[in-house]
Amino acid sequence: MWIATVANIDWPSRKGLPVEQQKAEFKRILDLHQRNGMNAVIVQVRPAADAFYPSPYEPWSEYLSGKQGVAPVPYYDPLQFMIDEAHKRGMEFHAWINPYRAVLHNNSSSVAPNHITRTHPDWFVNYGGSKYFDPGKPEVMNYVVNVVKDIVERYDIDGIHLDDYFYPYKIPGREFPDAATYRKYGAGMEKDDWRRSNCDSLIFKLHQVITAANPYVKFGVSPFGVWRNKSDDPQGSNTRGGSPAYDDLYADILLWLEKKWVDYVAPQLYWEIGHQLCDYRTLLDWWGNNTYGRHLYIGHGMYRTVENVTAAWRGTHEIPNQIELLRRNDKVQGSAFFSSKNFEENPHGWDDSLRNHYYHFPAIVPPMRWLDALAPLQPSITNARDIADRSVTAAPIIRIDGAAKDTELVKSFVIYATNTYNVLGQQPRYMVVPKDDNTFSLDILQSDLPADWTNCFIAISTINRSNNESPISNTVEFIKTDKGWMIPRQ
Numbered sequence: 001m002w003i004a005t006v007a008n009i010d011w012p013s014r015k016g017l018p019v020e021q022q023k024a025e026f027k028r029i030l031d032l033h034q035r036n037g038m039n040a041v042i043v044q045v046r047p048a049a050d051a052f053y054p055s056p057y058e059p060w061s062e063y064l065s066g067k068q069g070v071a072p073v074p075y076y077d078p079l080q081f082m083i084d085e086a087h088k089r090g091m092e093f094h095a096w097i098n099p100y101r102a103v104l105h106n107n108s109s110s111v112a113p114n115h116i117t118r119t120h121p122d123w124f125v126n127y128g129g130s131k132y133f134d135p136g137k138p139e140v141m142n143y144v145v146n147v148v149k150d151i152v153e154r155y156d157i158d159g160i161h162l163d164d165y166f167y168p169y170k171i172p173g174r175e176f177p178d179a180a181t182y183r184k185y186g187a188g189m190e191k192d193d194w195r196r197s198n199c200d201s202l203i204f205k206l207h208q209v210i211t212a213a214n215p216y217v218k219f220g221v222s223p224f225g226v227w228r229n230k231s232d233d234p235q236g237s238n239t240r241g242g243s244p245a246y247d248d249l250y251a252d253i254l255l256w257l258e259k260k261w262v263d264y265v266a267p268q269l270y271w272e273i274g275h276q277l278c279d280y281r282t283l284l285d286w287w288g289n290n291t292y293g294r295h296l297y298i299g300h301g302m303y304r305t306v307e308n309v310t311a312a313w314r315g316t317h318e319i320p321n322q323i324e325l326l327r328r329n330d331k332v333q334g335s336a337f338f339s340s341k342n343f344e345e346n347p348h349g350w351d352d353s354l355r356n357h358y359y360h361f362p363a364i365v366p367p368m369r370w371l372d373a374l375a376p377l378q379p380s381i382t383n384a385r386d387i388a389d390r391s392v393t394a395a396p397i398i399r400i401d402g403a404a405k406d407t408e409l410v411k412s413f414v415i416y417a418t419n420t421y422n423v424l425g426q427q428p429r430y431m432v433v434p435k436d437d438n439t440f441s442l443d444i445l446q447s448d449l450p451a452d453w454t455n456c457f458i459a460i461s462t463i464n465r466s467n468n469e470s471p472i473s474n475t476v477e478f479i480k481t482d483k484g485w486m487i488p489r490q
Contacts, residue, residue: 006047010340020217037359040092049102053079062110069112094159103131113439135198136181152213159218163198166251195250207261237286240277257292270301272312288331295333302342316348331367362431365467370464377405384476396443404438419453
C-alpha cells in the first residue's frame with residue numbers, strides 16, 4: 001500500500017493535526033490495511049526536500065505542522081513511530097522519497113529559512129510553478145545520496161522506494177531549464193542521453209550506498225507504466241503511452257533492472273483492461289518479460305474510482321480482474337495499491353473482496369535470495385492443547401505455543417493448519433509477530449476452522465527479516481469429537 005504525505009493526500013489528513021491525532025490516524029490506516037491483507041506499506045517520508053523525521057539535511061515537512069521547519073509538539077519522530085507500528089503488525093516499511101522535487105508550489109508552499117533551496121539556490125530550476133533540483137549537477141547527486149544514506153543508517157527500514165518523478169513530466173512547449181548545466185557537464189552527449197545518464201548515475205550511487213549501509217534493505221522504483229512505446233523502440237510495449245519513462249522522464253528502468261541496481265520494480269499500471277492506448281493486460285505481460293530476474297509488483301490505480309473515472313472504473317470488476325490476471329503470470333510477485341485513502345470508503349466492495357477472498361489468508365513477502373538466502377532454523381511447537389470451554393461459537397478451541405531456535409530476530413511465526421496432511425506447509429493460515437524472546441502463543445477460534453473439517457493438522461515455521469522461511473516444525477493433529485476439538489490420546 002502506498003501512503004502519500006505530499007499535500008496530505010493520505011496522511012496526516014490535514015496540516016497542523018495534533019500529534020495524538022496524527023498517531024491515531026496512522027494506526028487506523030495500518031489496521032485497515034492489515035485487515036485487508038496487506039503485508040507492506042510504502043510511506044512517503046521526503047515529499048519535497050523536507051522530512052518526516054529529524055534530518056541533518058532538511059527541515060521538517062510542512063505537511064506535519066503546517067509550517068516547514070517546525071518540529072511536532074509534543075515532540076516525536078514520525079518515521080520511527082511509523083516503522084514501529086508497521087513492524088508490530090508484521091508489515092514491511094519502505095521509506096518513499098522523491099529525489100528531485102524541492103518546492104511543490106512556488107507561490108504557496110511553506111519554505112523554511114534553512115531549506116536547501118535557500119542555502120544552495122544555484123542547485124535549482126523553476127519549471128511549471130515548482131522548484132526542482134537540477135539533476136545534472138554532481139553536488140545535487142551527492143546530496144540526494146547522502147539524504148538516503150542517513151535514512152538507511154539510522155532507521156530500521158525494509159526498503160528505500162522512489163516513485164515515477166525523476167525529471168518532471170514535460171509541459172508542452174516548455175523546455176526543462178538545464179541548458180547551462182548541460183553545456184558544463186554534457187561532455188558531447190546528446191541532451192536526452194545526458195539526462196538519462198544523470199538518472200542512471202543517481203540510481204547506481206543509491207544502490208551502492210544502500211548496500212554498504214545495510215545490505216538487507218531493498219531498493220525499489222515505481223515508474224510510469226510505459227517504459228517506451230513499440231513505435232519508438234522494438235523492445236517497447238505495444239502501447240501509445242503519452243509520457244514514456246525513458247523518453248519523457250529520462251528513467252531507463254530496464255537498464256537499472258539489467259544491471260541489478262534495483263531489487264524490485266512496481267510499474268504504475270493505472271489503466272484498465274482493454275484501454276485503447278495502454279491496455280493493462282498488454283503492459284502486465286510486457287513488464288513480466290522485462291524484469292531481468294528482479295521482483296515485479298504491479299501498481300493498481302485505486303484512485304481511478306474517483307479521478308478520471310471511466311466505465312471500467314465505475315464497474316465492480318476492474319481490480320478483481322486485474323488481480324486474477326496477474327496471478328496467472330508466474331513472473332509477477334505481487335501488487336501495490338495507490339492510494340491508501342481510496343480504501344476508506346470500501347469502493348465497489350473491494351476491501352471486502354480482498355479481505356474475504358483474494359487476501360483472506362496471509363502471504364509471506366517473496367524473499368530476495370540475492371540479498372539473503374539463509375533460512376532460519378526449524379522452530380518447534382512447544383505446547384498444543386484444546387480449551388475446555390466451548391459454550392460460545394467464537395470462543396478459542398485450540399491454543400498453540402511455539403518457539404524459535406534462532407538467536408537472530410524472527411520477523412513472524414507462520415502457522416499452517418489443514419485437514420489434509422500432504423498439503424501442510426503450502427498455505428499460511430495465520431502469521432504472528434513474536435514476543436521479545438522469539439516465542440508466541442495463539443488461540444485458534446472455533447469460527448476460524450471450516451465446519452466440515454473433522455481433523456486438523458497444525459505446524460509452524462519462522463521467517464526472518466529477509467522473508468526466508470525455516471523448515472516447518474513438528475506437527476500436531478486435532479480431531480473433532482462430539483465434545484469438541486481434541487488432541488487424540490495416544
